[in-house]
Amino acid sequence: MTTTESRTERGTHREQRERVAALHAELTRNGLVTWTSGNVSERVPGEDLFVIKGSGVLYDELTWEGITVCDLDGTAVDGVKRPSSDTDAHAYVYRHMPEVNGQVHTHSPYATAWAARAEPIPCVLTAMGDEFGGPIPVGPFALIGDDSIGRGIVATLGDSRSPAVLMQNHGVFTIGRSARAAVKAAVMTEDVARTVHLARQLGEPVPIAQADIDSLYARYQNAYGQ
Numbered sequence: 467m468t469t470t471e472s473r474t475e476r477g478t479h480r481e482q483r484e485r486v487a488a489l490h491a492e493l494t495r496n497g498l499v500t501w502t503s504g505n506v507s508e509r510v511p512g513e514d515l516f517v518i519k520g521s522g523v524l525y526d527e528l529t530w531e532g533i534t535v536c537d538l539d540g541t542a543v544d545g546v547k548r549p550s551s552d553t554d555a556h557a558y559v560y561r562h563m564p565e566v567n568g569q570v571h572t573h574s575p576y577a578t579a580w581a582a583r584a585e586p587i588p589c590v591l592t593a594m595g596d597e598f599g600g601p602i603p604v605g606p607f608a609l610i611g612d613d614s615i616g617r618g619i620v621a622t623l624g625d626s627r628s629p630a631v632l633m634q635n636h637g638v639f640t641i642g643r644s645a646r647a648a649v650k651a652a653v654m655t656e657d658v659a660r661t662v663h664l665a666r667q668l669g670e671p672v673p674i675a676q677a678d679i680d681s682l683y684a685r686y687q688n689a690y691g692q
């Protein structure tokens with residue numbers, strides 16, 4: 467449960483908490499969050515723990531002490547901040563998707579507009595084939611505060627190549643092999659949500675053939691970059 471406020475600060479996992487605190491700046495820098503909305507978490511390597519933003523902490527004031535260490539049941543084990551409202555959701559994903567080491571949640575405006583309409587973003591850009599391997603799917607409506615969102619994420623992404631899901635009426639949740647990879651997926655989600663929205667204003671976007679999506683995805687995931 468995430469309701470227990472940890473009053474202890476033992477300073478464990480400080481390097482990781484500093485790095486994850488700093489990563490939150492990418493959310494503001496890319497215009498993905500407003501005020502205190504959104505959060506980043508990362509699994510602690512080799513331990514049944516993860517670190518996550520404290521609930522309601524302002525981004526400008528976020529330091530390593532604003533990041534709380536939790537176990538995989540979502541219970542705070544180190545830190546002075548009550549962990550994010552989405553802690554039980556992140557914990558559920560870490561328990562059920564062992565390959566996932568990082569998660570991000572945003573209310574980035576274009577992607578969340580798609581979520582408000584519960585409409586998947588169709589794969590009509592090569593950048594989508596690259597990063598998402600297909601459309602960005604929509605997950606079910608879920609209330610905030612328990613593991614319902616996590617259940618929706620796992621159910622939706624379990625049979626998708628996409629590292630992003632648009633939770634209906636809510637916003638973007640992304641997963642990755644690291645918190646940084648999940649942040650990248652959140653940035654890319656907003657970018658393609660905006661471009662496909664703009665394309666829609668001009669006419670009907672042209673779908674990419676499945677074989678070409680497969681080819682794009684394979685190249686980008688296996689051969690792109692240094």
Ligand SMILES: O=C(CO)[C@@H](O)[C@H](O)COP(=O)(O)O
Nearest residue numbers: 503504505521522550551610
């Ligand atoms: O939408 C939600 C809850 O899912 C969050 O984005 C909140 O807006 C921020 O919650 P904290 O992580 O600060 O508790």
